[in-house]
Structures are given as C-alpha cells and as structure tokens.
Amino acid sequence: MVMPPATLKLMIVDDSNIIRRRIERSQQIDSLDFIGSAANGVEALELFETTDPDVVTMDLTMPEMDGVECVERLVARKPSIRILVISALADKATAVEAIARGANGFLCKPFTDRQLNDALAELLQDG
Amino acid sequence: MIASEWLYVMDDRNGNSNSGLHRVGQVPGAEISAMKKLLNRLLAFRGPMLIGIALTGFAFAVLLPGFQLAGRLDDTTAALRLVSEQRRQADVVAAALGALRDRLDSFGYVDEPLNEVRNSMAELDSLERTLNAATDLGGRFAVSASRPIRSSPELAADLVTFQATWQRLRLGLVPVVAFQGVPYADSEASGVQLNEGGRLLVQESRKAIVVARRDGAQMSAALGQIAAALEAQSTQLSAFLRLLMLVAFGGTLAVGASLTYYALARRRQALLLAEARLQTEGILQTVKEGLFLLDSKGHIGAAHSASMRRLFKRDPVAGLSLQELLAPIVPDRTLRTALRFVEILWSERTKENLVRSINPLQEVEVSFETGSGGQETRWLEFDFHRVRNDGKLSNLLVSVNDVTPRVRLGRELAELREKAQSQVDTLLGVLQVNPEQLRSFLADADTAMRMINAMLREPAKEEASLRGKLEAIFRQMHGIKGEASALGLTTVQSRAHEFEDALKALREQSSVSGGDFLTLAVRLDDLFSHLESLGDLVERFAQPVQAAAAPGDTGRGLFIVGAPRAVVDPGRAASGLIDTLDQLLQRVAGDRGKSARLVTNGLEVVPEPYRRAVKDIAVQAIRNSVVHGIEIPELRRIGGKAAAGTLTVQFCDEGAAGYRLIIEDDGAGLSLRRIREAAVERGILCAEDAARLDSKQLLPLLFRAGFSTHAVADEDAGRGVGMSLVAEIVKDLNGRLGISSGEGRYTRLSVVLPSLQRVQSVAVA
Numbered sequence: 001m002v003m004p005p006a007t008l009k010l011m012i013v014d015d016s017n018i019i020r021r022r023i024e025r026s027q028q029i030d031s032l033d034f035i036g037s038a039a040n041g042v043e044a045l046e047l048f049e050t051t052d053p054d055v056v057t058m059d060l061t062m063p064e065m066d067g068v069e070c071v072e073r074l075v076a077r078k079p080s081i082r083i084l085v086i087s088a089l090a091d092k093a094t095a096v097e098a099i100a101r102g103a104n105g106f107l108c109k110p111f112t113d114r115q116l117n118d119a120l121a122e123l124l125q126d127g
Numbered sequence: 128m129i130a131s132e133w134l135y136v137m138d139d140r141n142g143n144s145n146s147g148l149h150r151v152g153q154v155p156g157a158e159i160s161a162m163k164k165l166l167n168r169l170l171a172f173r174g175p176m177l178i179g180i181a182l183t184g185f186a187f188a189v190l191l192p193g194f195q196l197a198g199r200l201d202d203t204t205a206a207l208r209l210v211s212e213q214r215r216q217a218d219v220v221a222a223a224l225g226a227l228r229d230r231l232d233s234f235g236y237v238d239e240p241l242n243e244v245r246n247s248m249a250e251l252d253s254l255e256r257t258l259n260a261a262t263d264l265g266g267r268f269a270v271s272a273s274r275p276i277r278s279s280p281e282l283a284a285d286l287v288t289f290q291a292t293w294q295r296l297r298l299g300l301v302p303v304v305a306f307q308g309v310p311y312a313d314s315e316a317s318g319v320q321l322n323e324g325g326r327l328l329v330q331e332s333r334k335a336i337v338v339a340r341r342d343g344a345q346m347s348a349a350l351g352q353i354a355a356a357l358e359a360q361s362t363q364l365s366a367f368l369r370l371l372m373l374v375a376f377g378g379t380l381a382v383g384a385s386l387t388y389y390a391l392a393r394r395r396q397a398l399l400l401a402e403a404r405l406q407t408e409g410i411l412q413t414v415k416e417g418l419f420l421l422d423s424k425g426h427i428g429a430a431h432s433a434s435m436r437r438l439f440k441r442d443p444v445a446g447l448s449l450q451e452l453l454a455p456i457v458p459d460r461t462l463r464t465a466l467r468f469v470e471i472l473w474s475e476r477t478k479e480n481l482v483r484s485i486n487p488l489q490e491v492e493v494s495f496e497t498g499s500g501g502q503e504t505r506w507l508e509f510d511f512h513r514v515r516n517d518g519k520l521s522n523l524l525v526s527v528n529d530v531t532p533r534v535r536l537g538r539e540l541a542e543l544r545e546k547a548q549s550q551v552d553t554l555l556g557v558l559q560v561n562p563e564q565l566r567s568f569l570a571d572a573d574t575a576m577r578m579i580n581a582m583l584r585e586p587a588k589e590e591a592s593l594r595g596k597l598e599a600i601f602r603q604m605h606g607i608k609g610e611a612s613a614l615g616l617t618t619v620q621s622r623a624h625e626f627e628d629a630l631k632a633l634r635e636q637s638s639v640s641g642g643d644f645l646t647l648a649v650r651l652d653d654l655f656s657h658l659e660s661l662g663d664l665v666e667r668f669a670q671p672v673q674a675a676a677a678p679g680d681t682g683r684g685l686f687i688v689g690a691p692r693a694v695v696d697p698g699r700a701a702s703g704l705i706d707t708l709d710q711l712l713q714r715v716a717g718d719r720g721k722s723a724r725l726v727t728n729g730l731e732v733v734p735e736p737y738r739r740a741v742k743d744i745a746v747q748a749i750r751n752s753v754v755h756g757i758e759i760p761e762l763r764r765i766g767g768k769a770a771a772g773t774l775t776v777q778f779c780d781e782g783a784a785g786y787r788l789i790i791e792d793d794g795a796g797l798s799l800r801r802i803r804e805a806a807v808e809r810g811i812l813c814a815e816d817a818a819r820l821d822s823k824q825l826l827p828l829l830f831r832a833g834f835s836t837h838a839v840a841d842e843d844a845g846r847g848v849g850m851s852l853v854a855e856i857v858k859d860l861n862g863r864l865g866i867s868s869g870e871g872r873y874t875r876l877s878v879v880l881p882s883l884q885r886v887q888s889v890a891v892a
Contacts, residue, residue, distance in 0.1 A: 084481070089484065089485070092464060092485050092486075092487045093460065093463070093464040093467075093487070095485040096464050096467050096468045096471060096482075096485055096487065097467065099471045099477055099482055099485070100467055100470060100471050100474075102476060104476055104477060104478050104481065105477070105478040105480075105481025105482060106481055106482055106484060106485050107481070107484075108484050119481055122478055122480055122481055123478060123481065125478075
C-alpha cells in the first residue's frame with residue numbers, strides 16, 4: 001500500500017486581496033494545500049476553527065485584529081502551527097514582537113516568487 | 128550555520144564556563160572531528176578508570192597468588208629443612224647404640240650414649256609432632272612445616288610410613304633409655320662386673336641395635352622420600368613463582384606503557400588545545416570585526432576579539448551583558464527591540480534564516496561621548512549566528528562591523544544624486560523662464576545678495592542694531608524668494624525659504640549676538656553658489672544659440688543673455704513684468720486650489736527707476752491677495768462671484784502728483800476680527816485695545832514686520848514680512864501707502880510714488 005504524501009494545510013492572512021491571490025498563485029510547495037484566506041485576525045481565527053491549518057502566512061497591519069495578536073492566539077490554540085509573517089519592513093520592532101509571540105519567520109514585502117517559495121521551504125524544514 | 132564550520136565551542140572542564148572559544152581553524156571533516164571527540168572522551172573518562180581496573184586485576188591475578196606461592200614455598204622450605212636435619216637421627220641412634228654396647232663391653236661410662244639416644248628420640252618425637260600438627264598456630268603469615276604435607280596426599284602417605292617405622296624403633300629404644308643408674312658392680316672379689324641392670328641393658332641394647340638397623344633404615348628412607356617430595360614441590364613452586372614474576376613483569380610493563388601512552392595522549396591534547404588557543408588568540412587579536420559569544424543569560428564570553436574594545440570604546444568587555452554594552456550608545460527603543468530579537472534567536476521555533484532581515488542592529492547608528500563633551504556618531508552592523516554543541520543551542524556568535532564609511536558614502540551618493548536632480552530641476556525651471564525675466568532676476572538677486580553680504584560684514588555690537596540688521600536681511604531675502612517663486616525657480620525659492628527659517632529662529636531668540644550671524648554666512652554662501660551655478664547654466668545654454676538668434680526675438684526659451692540692461696525697451700520690460708506677475712499668480716493660486724486672472728493696465732509707462740520697486744510691491748501684494756483675499760472657487764460661487772478671482776494691477780502717471788500703483792483683488796477683503804486676534808496673539812495689542820481700535824487704526828498693523836494672520840509659515844505667506852517689505856520699499860522711495868477693503872468684496876492696495884522730477888530736484892537741492 002502506498003501512503004499518500006503528507007499534505008499540510010495553508011491559510012493566507014492579509015488584508016489586501018491582491019497579496020492574498022499573489023501568495024496563493026505563487027506558492028509552489030507540493031506538500032502545501034491551500035485551504036483558504038482571511039482578511040484580518042478575526043476572520044483568520046474563524047477560518048482556523050473550521051479548517052485547522054498547519055501553515056499560515058500572516059500580514060501584520062490589518063483591521064479588526066492585527067497580526068501580532070493573531071499569531072499569539074493561533075500558537076496558543078495549536079502549538080505545532082508554523083507561521084511566516086509577510087509584511088513590509090516599516091517597523092522592525094513589531095516584526096520582532098510577532099516572532100517573539102510564536103511566529104517562525106519573516107518575509108519582507110515586496111517579495112519575488114522565488115523568495116516566497118524559499119521562505120516557505122525553510123519554514124517547513126524540521127529543526 | 129556558518130560558525131560551526133570553523134569555530135566550535137567545547138565545555139571547559141576547569142569550570143570556567145566563559146572561556147568558550149577553544150578551537151579555531153579548519154577541522155578537516157565531520158568524521159575526524161567525531162573520532163577526535165570520541166578519543167577525547169575515552170581519554171578523559173575511561174582512561175584512568177581502565178588503568179585503575181587493570182591495576183586491581185593485576186593485583187588479584189598476579190600479586191595475590193604470588194603472595195600465596197611465596198607462603199607455600201616458605202612452608203615447603205621449612206619442612207624440607209626440618210626433615211633433612213632429622214634424617215640423620217636414625218644414624219645417630221644407631222651410632223649411640225653401638226657406642227653403648229662398646230662402653231658396656233669395656234665397662235665404660237654409658238650415660239653419654241644413652242643421653243644421645245634420648246636426645247634423638249626427643250628430636251624425632253618433635254619431628255613427628257611438627258609434621259603431624261593439625262593447626263596453623265601462627266595463621267597464614269606464620270611458617271608451617273606441616274602444611275605442605277597435609278596438602279599433599281603423597282607426602283601424607285610418606286609421613287604415615289615414617290610414623291610407623293619410628294614407632295617401631297621407638298618401642299625398641301624405650302627399654303634402653305629406661306635404664307637409670309650405673310650398670311656395673313665393683314667388688315673386690317670379682318672386680319668390675321655388669322650388675323643386673325647392666326646385663327638387662329646389654330640385652331635391650333642388643334635388641335635395640337637390631338631394631339635400629341632394620342627400622343632405622345626404613346625410617347630414614349621414609350624421611351628421604353618426604354625430603355625428595357618436598358624438594359620436588361619446592362622446585363615446582365619456585366618455577367611457578369618465576370613464571371608469576373614473569374607475568375607480573377609483563378603486566379607491569381603493559382600498565383606502565385598504557386600509563387605512559389595516556390600521559391602522552393593527554394599531553395598531546397593539551398598541546399593541541401594550547402596551540403588552538405594560541406591560534407584563536409591570534410585571530411581574535413588581529414581580526415577587524417568585533418567577535419564575541421553570547422551565552423544564554425545574555426553575557427559576553429571571555430574570548431572575544433580585541434577590536435571589541437575599539438569598537439565599543441570600553442574595557443573590559445567580557446562579562447558584560449548585551450544590554451550593558453548597548454545601553455550607552457543606542458536609543459532605548461532600539462535597545463529594547465535588539466534584546467527582544469536576541470531572545471527570539473534562542474527560541475527553537477524561530478528559523479534563523481527567516482529572521483535575518485528584521486535584525487534591528489543590521490545597520491545601527493551609535494553615538495559615543497567624546498572626551499570634550501561632544502558626540503561621535505558611527506554606524507555598526509551586527510550579525511548573529513547560532514552556535515550549536517551536540518545539536519543543542521549553546522551560544523550566539525555575534526560579529527560587529529564598523530560600517531560608518533559605507534553609510535557615509537551612501538549618504539554622500541544620495542546627496543550627489545539629489546544635487547544632480549536639483550540641477551536638472553533648475554535647468555528645467557530655467558528652460559521655462561522668459562529670458563528677460565531670468566536675466567533681470569539674476570541681476571536683482573545678485574544685488575540683493577551683495578547687500579545682505581555687506582550687512583553681515585558691517586560691524587554691529589548692540590542688540591538693537593543687530594536686530595535691525597536681521598530685519599533688513601529678512602526683507603532682502605524675502606524679495607529674492609518672492610521673485611524666484613514668481614519665476615517658478617523652486618530650487619532658489621526653497622533655499623531662500625530655508626534661509627528665512629534660520630533668520631526667523633534668530634529673530635525669536637531672546638538675545639542675538641554677532642556670532643549667531645556666522646551660521647547665516649554659511650547658508651548665504653550656499654545660496655550664492657547656487658545662484659552662480661544657475662548663472663553658469665544660463666551662460667552655457669545661451670552662448671551657442673545666441674549667435675543664431677534673430678535680433679529682437681522675444682520668444683521664450685534658450686535665448687537668454689541679451690542686450691545690456693540700459694537698453695531694455697520699456698515694452699519688453701513691461702511684458703516681462705506682466706509675465707512674471709501672471710506666473711506668480713497662477714502658481715500661488717494653483718498651489719492653493721484657487722483660480723484667478725490678472726488684469727494689468729499702464730505697466731508699460733513705469734519709469735525705469737521705479738521698475739524694480741513696482742515689481743517687488745506687485746509680487747508681494749499679489750501673493751497676499753491670493754493667500755488671504757481670493758477665496759476658493761466653491762466659496763466664490765456661494766458668494767455669487769465668478770469662480771476665478773480677478774486681480775487688477777494699475778499704474779498711472781499723475782504728473783506732478785507722481786505715480787499711482789493700485790493693486791486690487793475681488794476677494795474676501797480684510798477681516799478686522801482676524802487682524803485683532805492676530806495682534807493680540809502676537810502680543811502687539813492687549814485684548815481691550817484690539818477691541819477698541821477701528822479699521823483705520825488696525826490696518827497699518829498689516830505693514831508691521833512680523834505681523835501675519837497665518838499661524839504657520841509656508842513659502843508664500845505667514846512670516847508677516849511681505850507687506851512690511853512693501854512698506855519699506857515705499858518708505859525708501861518717499862512714497863505713500865494706503866490700504867482699503869470691503870469685507871467680502873475687495874482689498875485695494877494703493878501706492879503713490881513721487882514724481883521723478885521732484886525726486887531729481889530734491890536730489891539736486
């Protein structure tokens with residue numbers, strides 16, 4: 001019997017529709033299965049409840065609930081979750097705070113397709 | 128992880144946990160390093176243990192049996208000596224019995240041989256007891272002759288034989304030795320004769336001789352056998368002992384060799400470590416980068432590069448926390464973020480490669496206090512790498528570079544780029560300007576700059592004269608700015624504006640000294656050189672084209688430097704002035720979302736001596752009108768006016784009465800309320816006075832230096848200088864100035880300049 005390759009569920013959180021679609025279309029990691037996107041922290045938490053994603057890309061400045069708080073809540077609910085913060089590098093302190101609350105890495109906007117895929121691959125590596 | 132390829136950290140077993148960097152240099156490969164690690168471990172822990180076990184085993188396997196063997200050999204030797212000594216007792220007994228018989232025959236003295244027999248019997252009894260003794264009286268350390276016999280069945284059998292023969296012999300001897308007294312009787316009659324006892328003794332001794340001959344020989348043989356067996360045993364034991372000694376020798380050699388090897392290996396490792404330390408030290412002493420290790424508590428390790436002291440201007444660095452290192456040189460916010468960043472590097476959740484870009488110390492501006500109380504600013508670049516030991520995060524390797532030259536160069540490049548851009552802007556601005564206007568602007572600006580320069584040089588010590596100077600410079604500069612703005616020369620305009628800012632800052636100081644003007648000189652120089660480069664630019668573009676230009680060509684564009692000023696034809700001058708004013712009007716109106724048109728009348732009759740004054744007055748008045756008077760189109764529509772405001776500039780020659788310049792707009796008019804408020808705000812009037820004064824008394828305030836109803840100054844209004852400049856010009860020309868306004872309808876500025884004939888006559892008089 002052949003085991004199907006382990007797929008990880010990807011959720012994209014960004015208040016910009018363009019960025020969401022960009023990430024969804026550009027990511028080419030075989031093991032990632034896009035399951036939905038959210039425009040802010042509140043929507044992200046709702047989507048998390050119904051889809052239980054394993055991997056999240058997270059914007060920082062969003063209405064309703066910002067990325068830092070959303071990271072903290074997601075990690076509290078699912079410690080094994082992997083989060084890549086994707087944001088503009090206007091404020092390093094906020095980005096550092098997001099990592100301190102449990103995000104695993106940071107990718108600076110704007111990014112190329114290659115940078116996105118490299119960052120996701122690094123994010124999925126063990127250890 | 129870069130660090131692990133060339134630098135790894137070992138535990139320091141001497142307890143100094145901070146002397147982390149032990150080995151710097153190329154480690155040939157992971158395998159060799161793993162093997163070395165294993166060997167190190169073995170030597171460090173198992174070596175001494177193995178040697179201890181070997182020594183104990185050696186003691187048990189060799190020394191203890193040797194000790195036992197020696198004891199047995201001792202016993203055997205004792206038994207052998209005893210048996211060999213007593214073997215001759217059979218012969219002694221036989222000889223004594225023979226002597227006894229002889230003495231009896233010759234009536235000799237018999238006590239001596241009898242005693243010999245008795246002695247021998249005692250010896251043999253003692254021998255029998257000794258060899259037969261069942262217990263070891265002295266314990267294992269005492270010599271026991273019976274032990275070898277008890278332990279050997281063969282010897283035990285020989286002992287039984289000995290005992291049997293001895294008992295038989297003994298039985299034969301007992302009657303002999305039982306004799307006491309003298310065996311002879313001495314009588315006169317028969318002389319010396321054996322008495323009864325004597326005869327019995329003779330009989331017993333004869334029997335005993337027979338017994339001794341038979342049993343004595345057997346007993347000797349038995350003792351001989353025992354002796355031979357003991358000798359064989361002794362030889363065997365000696366051979367064993369020799370073998371054991373040989374083994375012991377071998378063992379000692381082996382233990383000695385391994386001890387030596389161990390010591391050598393330790394020494395070699397110590398040498399390697401010492402060498403590695405030296406190399407590390409060498410690298411750390413010479414490397415230009417700041418290199419140090421942070422432990423999990425955030426402290427800097429003892430092994431750091433020497434340049435750390437230079438980079439951070441402090442000593443010692445080791446043992447400091449990162450916070451202590453950075454707190455004096457970076458702002459609080461940066462420090463907090465940096466410490467938080469280091470924290471996330473210790474978390475295994477964080478992907479090292481995915482957080483490099485948010486390193487807050489990637490290029491950080493640091494400032495050090497210099498000895499003289501000043502501040503020195505530099506830029507440092509920090510890089511963090513995780514160091515793992517056996518897969519566990521043990522330290523952070525931090526490298527620090529002074530990137531000040533790079534940052535400065537980058538900034539200079541940016542400045543150059545900006546300068547180049549501004550030149551392009553200037554050029555583009557120049558290309559749009561009417562050549563007449565530009566030429567006259569440059570000439571006017573040059574004059575104004577020279578005046579400012581002269582004012583700056585003019586000595587003045589008193590506060591009042593310094594302040595007067597400040598005001599005069601301000602007006603000159605404001606004039607330049609106004610004209611530059613009218614021509615759309617933004618690069619000049621912005622520089623003049625900056626200069627005004629500096630002047631304003633001085634004006635607001637509680638006291639002004641001559642030294643304060645020094646900074647102005649520097650800024651003035653900047654503006655000077657800018658105007659000069661503008662002139663150069665104009666020259667360069669004008670020269671080649673000028674030759675080709677048709678005389679009298681009034682078109683806009685590149686044909687700039689034309690006839691000398693004196694022969695400017697009044698018509699052309701007027702059209703230049705009208706263009707200037709119209710451009711200014713359109714630009715200022717455009718900037719403020721307003722719309723206006725210019726109507727002029729009579730400007731061609733402005734006499735040459737008044738041309739500059741008329742232009743300066745009109746420029747300031749138009750700016751004021753657009754900023755304060757003309758409303759935005761929506762408001763105008765609500766007020767039932769045309770969307771575009773109208774600005775009229777009229778000049779007429781009134782003969783002997785002089786000349787009249789009227790500048791009027793159809794805007795909102797002057798608001799007495801705003802003027803009152805501004806006057807109170809600026810401390811010119813108290814609230815009661817302001818409320819009491821009427822329009823005739825209030826309006827002259829508008830011509831006061833520093834008075835403006837605008838709270839914030841921009842390039843077109845707000846400094847309160849424009850109208851005071853107008854007043855100044857009119858005063859200089861001995862003219863008169865009036866202002867009137869209808870709220871919501873118009874504002875009219877009216878200037879009367881004296882007739883030139885009168886001016887000349889006054890001058891002649």
